[in-house]
Amino acid sequence: MSHVRQSAARLRWQSQAALYVVVGLGCASIALQCVVFWRAAPETILQAVALGALLAIVIFWLRAATPAAAITGGICAAALYLATPGLRTALWPLLALLILTLVATRFGRESKAKIDGAEQARGRNAAQVAANLGVALLASVPLGLARVVLVPRVFGGAAMRLALAAALAEAAADTLSSEFGEVLGGDPRLLTTFRRVAAGTDGAISAAGTLAGICGAVVVAVVAALALNLSPGQGALVALVAVAGLFVDSLLGAILEQRGWLNNDAVNFLSSLAAAALAAWIGSRY
16 A cells, blocks of 8 residues: 555544534534424425435536535535525525536546546545535534524624635635646645645645636635625625635645645645634624
8 A cells, every 4th residue: 555545544534523523513403403493484494405405416416426425515505504594595605616616626627537536537525525515514503503592793693604605715715726726737836835846736836726716715705795695895805714715725735734644624624614713703803
């Protein structure tokens, strides 16, 4: 077994931990919201289940993810809808993220298959979905809890909407940056030393990949601002912290992932968490 495979096997627990936490909290959040909506608005429960199932079916039908990953995405979608029900729902920025991901994944697929191998054919796995959507799901939980228990304003109000939006925007930025940067190449450089490295190297950035990531963050931030009733300034904040999270991702990749301390799922989760935490902190102060 090669050193890379040994490292991946040794760090697999990080992917599993993210998956179990996200799925567990997602199911718990759905159960809690069902109790809340059971008498007041039972149709909301049906809408959440239908939308989550539809998303899972479409993702699997498009071969964008494994069956387990599609189910994980459906759970996240249902939980996000129950936390933000109605037309102004977090499913809109989630949908924007998924569309951008599908486009980016299919861009230059043949070139990426030479590097990533079978992953391009079978789609994303459940841990990857949890790593990308997990922080948005975590941010949605306090929004739901605010209906049934008294929670601090920072956890139940605009700050959590900002965190949710920032997490999705950062996931879009990271996905587009890596997917487009891997194909377009350019002149990838390691963020910590700025020395030239091969495309796909952990922690490497390129002009094309960074620009693609910024565009992805802006698109999701705009959709989130419209859907979650954020002000123009809050929308701009979401985009900015998402881009900051993109560079956190590269730093973690260059410093910790290359040394075998974190795997890619953990890096994605932590960079999304950094963007969400920064958005919530700034949003709670201003």
